[in-house]
Amino acid sequence: MIQVKELVKTYADLTAVDHISFNVEKGDIVGLLGPNGAGKTTTMKILTCFMPATSGVAKVAGHDVFKESLEVRRHIGYMPENVPLYPEMRVNEFLSYRGRLKGLKGQSLINRMNAVIDACELGQVRSRIIEQLSKGNRQRVGLADALIGDPDLLVLDEPTIGLDPNQVRKVRELIKEIGRDRTVILSTHILPEVEMVCEKVIIMYKGKIVAQDSMSNLRSGNKKRYCVEVKAPKAEVERALLDVKEAYEIRTSENEGWVRAEMLSRLPEENISEKIFLVLQKHSWPMRLLTTKMPTLEDIFVEMTTKH
Amino acid sequence: MRNFRTLYKRELATLYYTPTSYVVMCVFLIVVGWLFWILVNYLNAPSKPLEANVFGYLFGGTFIYWMVVAAVTSALTMRLFSEEYRTGTIEMLMTTPVTDTQVVLSKFSAALTFLMLMWVPTLVYVYILGKFTTVDYGVVFAGYLGTFLLNCMLTSLGIMISSTNKSQFVSFFVTFIGILMLFSLNFMQDVVSNKWRVVYRYASVLEQFNPFTKGVISSQSVVYFLSITAFLLFCTVKSVESRKWR
Ligand SMILES: Nc1ncnc2c1ncn2[C@@H]1O[C@H](COP(=O)(O)OP(=O)(O)OP(=O)(O)O)[C@@H](O)[C@H]1O
Numbered sequence A: 001m002i003q004v005k006e007l008v009k010t011y012a013d014l015t016a017v018d019h020i021s022f023n024v025e026k027g028d029i030v031g032l033l034g035p036n037g038a039g040k041t042t043t044m045k046i047l048t049c050f051m052p053a054t055s056g057v058a059k060v061a062g063h064d065v066f067k068e069s070l071e072v073r074r075h076i077g078y079m080p081e082n083v084p085l086y087p088e089m090r091v092n093e094f095l096s097y098r099g100r101l102k103g104l105k106g107q108s109l110i111n112r113m114n115a116v117i118d119a120c121e122l123g124q125v126r127s128r129i130i131e132q133l134s135k136g137n138r139q140r141v142g143l144a145d146a147l148i149g150d151p152d153l154l155v156l157d158e159p160t161i162g163l164d165p166n167q168v169r170k171v172r173e174l175i176k177e178i179g180r181d182r183t184v185i186l187s188t189h190i191l192p193e194v195e196m197v198c199e200k201v202i203i204m205y206k207g208k209i210v211a212q213d214s215m216s217n218l219r220s221g222n223k224k225r226y227c228v229e230v231k232a233p234k235a236e237v238e239r240a241l242l243d244v245k246e247a248y249e250i251r252t253s254e255n256e257g258w259v260r261a262e263m264l265s266r267l268p269e270e271n272i273s274e275k276i277f278l279v280l281q282k283h284s285w286p287m288r289l290l291t292t293k294m295p296t297l298e299d300i301f302v303e304m305t306t307k308h
Numbered sequence B: 001m002r003n004f005r006t007l008y009k010r011e012l013a014t015l016y017y018t019p020t021s022y023v024v025m026c027v028f029l030i031v032v033g034w035l036f037w038i039l040v041n042y043l044n045a046p047s048k049p050l051e052a053n054v055f056g057y058l059f060g061g062t063f064i065y066w067m068v069v070a071a072v073t074s075a076l077t078m079r080l081f082s083e084e085y086r087t088g089t090i091e092m093l094m095t096t097p098v099t100d101t102q103v104v105l106s107k108f109s110a111a112l113t114f115l116m117l118m119w120v121p122t123l124v125y126v127y128i129l130g131k132f133t134t135v136d137y138g139v140v141f142a143g144y145l146g147t148f149l150l151n152c153m154l155t156s157l158g159i160m161i162s163s164t165n166k167s168q169f170v171s172f173f174v175t176f177i178g179i180l181m182l183f184s185l186n187f188m189q190d191v192v193s194n195k196w197r198v199v200y201r202y203a204s205v206l207e208q209f210n211p212f213t214k215g216v217i218s219s220q221s222v223v224y225f226l227s228i229t230a231f232l233l234f235c236t237v238k239s240v241e242s243r244k245w246r
């Protein structure tokens, strides 16, 4: 659905997107992650034909975003970052206007309007003026606008910020639902959301892609972490763990006298739980947990976007 | 064409809902009403000889008229693009399958329609005049045609300037000054050298507009207004496109 090759975008003296390449298959739900200023919004603006890239190629549904921009725009439903809307219009006026621009008319326009108003739960406010809506409701109008053309590709820039928890959940369900037969690319800073919704993840950092893979590959490809909890002074635990030669990146935290230590192993093939146990046993501290866990997306995100 | 209609309708509706438009319309009608009153008084004074060009007073015969035209046009065109840039709605607009040209032409047509609708009530004055004296409808027609052409040009100037920046105020100010400068060319031609006088004379809006108020439709003037309008609209499309290269 999307092919991006060696895409570059420079603003004056700043390279916001730096030679990125990725592909998105039809039907994928892709999470575009990265710290502030990583270039997520810029990438989306290029994909939606709002501005051209400095160099490189991007294709949506087989059409070049620059040369066949109109054709590309027919395939896309886009929800920009701050959800700009016309404040003086009423919700249904606005959606009808947007639907027409996206090529709908007559009964099919009315049907689509009802469908998106339903899906985004805008029924209560459909004849209110947009200016007077709450932020969350405006957000929903933006989402309804992205959906109204029944696009093959949905591009959502931080779709759930400003929504209440119930609504966040609904939007996630909605995105999953759409993702069954459509392609979705969304950016967000809420990592658990990505774990719940997305099948594929692209992590950007300083304009470059530092990781892109399916959710499961990404997690199993990254090293598992060892966790241990003992009752002892924190400093002493830290000192004791230095004896475990294979462990590195040891992070400790304390809670009600129990110290939790998390670490990575230099020997990926071998299980070092035993070594950790033997070292700590010497001190005869009470121990209530010794386990390994798969890294969360947050662990991966932090690892990918703090080093380099 | 469907896109154009959709865009045009929204633009017109927005002009209709914006409070600025009503202020502008009121000021306009007050000033034109006042000019009409002066005109009636003039016709009532039997001592003065009746000229053919009484309608010059209604169409561009006075300084206040030009000030009002400049202000009205600037006020109605200032937000066309600037507001879209400022609020970011341009991003939403330009990512739907519409062309830049459709967007520019629809905004232009909507503003022009609104401006011309403001002139409709003035037909009442013409009707009233017709009750009391003999009105040369040829002159009236030429006056309205001239007004239409003039508004085309000034609206295209306003929309062009609005497309270059995101501040309504800057757009208003620059358009207003720009229009006054165009008018001033007429007065300046007396102080510049002979070589330049021809240029100033041809470029002067007043010079091109005057024949219409006398009932003369000169093809040179029609070409002048239409070609400048087309050129400015072309510049607007380029300016809207240029967002991509900034
Ligand atoms: N119009 C612009 N002119 C100049 N620089 C810009 C412009 N837009 C963005 N940038 C810069 O480009 C870089 C990438 O910005 P972008 O908005 O793509 O980041 P992002 O990943 O969406 O961040 P966030 O998570 O904060 O939304 C930033 O350093 C930003 O300052």
Ligand SMILES: [Mg+2]
Pocket (backbone or CB within 6 Å): A040, A041, A042, A081, A157
């Ligand atoms: Mg962003």
